[in-house]
Amino acid sequence: xxxxxxxxxxxxxxxxxxxxxxxxxxxxRGYPGRGPVVCxxxxxxxxxxVSGVEIAGxxxxxxxDRPRPSLARWIKDACxxxxxxxxxxxxxxxxxxQLELAVRLAAxxxxxxxxxxxxxxxxxxxxARERLS
Numbered sequence: 001x002x003x004x005x006x007x008x009x010x011x012x013x014x015x016x017x018x019x020x021x022x023x024x025x026x027x028x029r030g031y032p033g034r035g036p037v038v039c040x041x042x043x044x045x046x047x048x049x050v051s052g053v054e055i056a057g058x059x060x061x062x063x064x065d066r067p068r069p070s071l072a073r074w075i076k077d078a079c080x081x082x083x084x085x086x087x088x089x090x091x092x093x094x095x096x097x098q099l100e101l102a103v104r105l106a107a108x109x110x111x112x113x114x115x116x117x118x119x120x121x122x123x124x125x126x127x128a129r130e131r132l133s
Contacts, residue, residue, distance in 0.1 A: 005118045006096050022099040025121050026089040026113040036087035040078045042098050079109035
């Protein structure tokens with residue numbers, strides 16, 4: 001059983017018709033608190049890359065939805081992008097069990113990333129790696 005807080009506040013997720021949503025953040029070492037993010041949603045298996053680049057005030061988002069044969073392949077692709085771009089890997093899942101499996105798989109592929117506590121992520125200054133314990 002994980003000791004990490006993973007569940008987003010239900011009062012917020014219910015606004016979107018979702019009773020339960022779990023999240024985890026894997027930050028690259030030295031992360032300044034802002035920058036590119038790779039987002040993987042499970043079990044929907046949508047993969048998005050937010051480059052941190054804005055054009056005309058809109059954040060650029062790349063969505064990858066080509067078929068992949070397994071969750072392990074989705075994780076592999078997400079980790080490759082996160083590693084290549086020195087980006088955060090943000091994983092969302094319906095259950096804590098789905099989330100923890102994905103985090104275990106991702107952590108093996110991202111040796112230069114560290115998991116950050118959900119409570120520290122909301123504030124960019126607090127999520128900078130040098131301020132996380």
